[in-house]
Amino acid sequence: MxxxxxxxxxxxxxxxxxxxxxxxxxxxxxxxxxxxxxxxxxxxxxxxxxxxxxxxxxxxxxxxxxxxxxxxxxxxxxxxxxxxxxxxxxxxxxxxxxxxxxxxxxxLQTEHIMGRDVNEDRWHVDVIKSSLTSNLPSIFPELLDELPLAVQDNLICEDGWTVVNVFPAVLNIVARLSSRIFVGLPLCRSLPYIRLAIRFTAARLKDASTMKLIPPVLRPYDRVLNCMGWFMDEASLRDTSDEAVPPRLFLINFASIHTSSMSMVNALHHLAAYPEYTAPLRAEVEQVITSDGWTKTAIDKMWKVDSFLRESQRSRTVAxxxxxxxxxxxxxxxxxxxxxxxxxxxxxxxPAHRDQKYYHNADVFDAFRFSSIREETGVSAAQTFTHTSAKWLAFGHGKHACPGRFFAADELKALLAYIVLNYDFKADDPPNGAHGVVTDTLLVRKRKTDLQSFGFRSSPDDPSL
Ligand code: HEM
Structure with a gap:
């Protein structure tokens, strides 16, 4: 009791x-x-x-x-x-x-994963805002050089329609493309490095064997045009040791690879579910690269591609x-x-992206809703993929809005343009849900295109380029 x-x-x-x-x-x-x-x-x-x-x-x-x-x-x-x-x-x-x-x-437990310094002193954000963004036209050829090889190595189809698990394939492609710009050759083609870049949170960064993947590559560094180079410059300006660089590099990998990959995977699902958009997208890409070649100028002129990515992001927001x-x-x-x-x-x-007050037929996937407004009004910035506002929040808003979004836009637009020219996609249903990534498989078929007529080499050893 x-x-x-x-x-x-x-x-x-x-x-x-x-x-x-x-x-x-x-x-x-x-x-x-x-x-x-x-x-x-x-x-x-x-x-x-x-x-x-x-x-x-x-x-x-x-x-x-x-x-x-x-x-x-x-x-x-x-x-x-x-x-x-x-x-x-x-x-x-x-x-x-x-x-x-x-x-x-x-x-994200950044302090725990990356260490206090990285979280407290966020100079890597300034490097992305300044060096990466202002160098986008100069680094674009590097991105293009990597593009066909990265796609061909990862989006692998038999003859005819093939079931492909697109999420892991796109993760590998995006990690490799981004790494070409973040760390350059040859590291961007090293499989252990790419694996680490993709799943770095699971890796113990303070573990010496993990870190060993980076420092040897830092040493032969000689003023190269990539993030590693800009981070090294900044570290030396700040009189900070080279050891400050790898954790920041991994933070950038973390901030960029999954977000960009998820955006591309969702866009491919939308492409598969709404095949009526493929022909106009192809026509735009062919027309623009015929007049401007595969250049940053051409990418900037791909309004439909840009609009497709934004509508995909609106229908299924990553963050x-x-x-x-x-x-x-x-x-x-x-x-x-x-x-x-x-x-x-x-x-x-x-919810803001699907609000009927802001979007006519907000529940409908209307791939060219943003490019149509640009064509009608000529007002462009507010209709672009990289725009931010109190109603368009895919990249946040304000002084801390995603600093990598201009790079992400170039990378994703070039990738979608390339994929649209070279592959067909099929799916039974449109992707369900308002955010996150669609993990279903898709049916993918390689198209017969003449890569070289589009200014690409068809294999790494192609002597023509
Ligand atoms: C489609 C791809 C991407 C999406 C959807 C995305 C989304 C976001 C969002 C929502 C934020 C938070 C903003 C806020 O809190 O106000 C953010 C921050 C950030 N993003 Fe991105 N991002 C993408 C690509 C990238 C890329 C490619 C990079 C690097 C090159 C990057 C680097 C960063 C960094 C460093 C921050 C933190 C900014 C700060 O601390 O001030 N992101 N991103």
Missing amino acids: DRLAVACACLTLLAAQLFAKWYYNPLRHVPTAGGPSIPLLSYLAAYRFARHPENVLQEGYDKFHGSTFKVALPHRWMVVVSGPDGVEDMRRRADHDLSIKDGFNEI RFALNRVAMRDLTLVDGTFIPQGTLIATAPS
């Missing part, structure tokens, strides 16, 4: 403690999407969010649009800002109010959250919501 009384007392105390924690939590007043927020039952909301994140985010967006709601992550709450005013409010806040580095650290930040002090948001210091806060791009 005594034991029962003690157990009951303990349970009552525990319940009281949980209730008090919930009652005095300042986030209690922020409405919850996806389930209850009361103690213990909030795990149901966390379970539902883990199973159906896009439904929960859409539900929150529809119900609380223009204000703020919260969703349950397994270990904490995430406050989600919805509507352009809220996003603009976040964009305007200084880093000492809403911190991106604490946001990244919370979501579940954008503007992931942590509140560094108590703040009151523009809609009056109070959020205490330490709150994890973000916005959800997919």
Whole structure:
């Protein structure tokens, strides 16, 4: 009997403690999407969010649009800002109010994986913004040189239609193309390096055997035009040792390879599901490269290709959250919501990208919706793949918007243009879902094209180029 009384007392105390924690939590007043927020039952909301994140985010967006709601992550709450005013409010806040580095650290554990220095002193972002972006026209020939070989080595078809698991194939292609620009030849063709670049989070970066893949290649470095070179320059300007370079390189791999690959895989699924777009895309690519060759100028003129990628990103957005930040002090948001210091806060791009208020027939995949506007109005920047705004959030928005998006656009446009010329795709259904990557297989067939007439060599040893 005594034991029962003690157990009951303990349970009552525990319940009281949980209730008090919930009652005095300042986030209690922020409405919850996806389930209850009361103690213990909030795990149901966390379970539902883990199973159906896009439904929960859409539900929150529809119900609380223009204000703020919260969703349950397994270990904490995430406050989600919805509507352009809220996003603009976040964009305007200084880093000492809403911190991106604490946001990244919370979501990706960057400090743990990369070390404190990389997370604290983010000079790699400046290098991408300045050196990589301003050198895009000069590095474009390198990208093109790698393109046919990377595709042919990975998108392998028998004669006729072949079932292909496109996600791993595209990961390898994108990792190799990006590595050509990040670390150059010959490392970009080393399979162990490419494997590491793709799955680096699983690798223990501090492990000497992993690191050995990088330093020997750093040594013969001699002012080359690639990210490794720019990182080395910056490290030496800052009087920092070469050891600061590999973790930043891996961070860039991490930020770029999966995001770009997922975007391309989804675009290929859309291409397969809506075959009516293949002919106009091919016609644009052929016409532009006939007049301008395979140049950066030609890529910039591929409005339909650009629009196709953006519509694909709109229909199925890669990033579940954008503007992931942590509140560094108590703040009151523009809609009056109070959020205490330490709150994890973000916005959800997919519901905004599928909002009928912003897009005519938002549920319809209309590949050339953005290029048509460009053709009609001549206004271009707002309709491009790389655009950012409080309503177009694929790359975030504001001072921390993705610095690699201009490189990503060139890479993805060149890759899609090449693939459209050389392959056919088939799928039974359009991809389901609002974000993330489609992992289904596709039917792929190699077309008979004359690569050389499009200015490409057909094999690495082709003497004609
Ligand atoms: C289609 C491909 C890509 C997508 C969808 C994408 C998306 C994003 C998003 C949503 C953010 C967060 C922005 C914010 O919090 O406001 C971001 C940040 C970032 N991205 Fe990308 N990204 C892509 C490609 C790339 C590439 C190719 C690179 C490198 C060359 C890159 C480097 C970065 C870096 C370094 C950051 C952090 C920026 C900062 O800390 O200020 N991304 N990206």
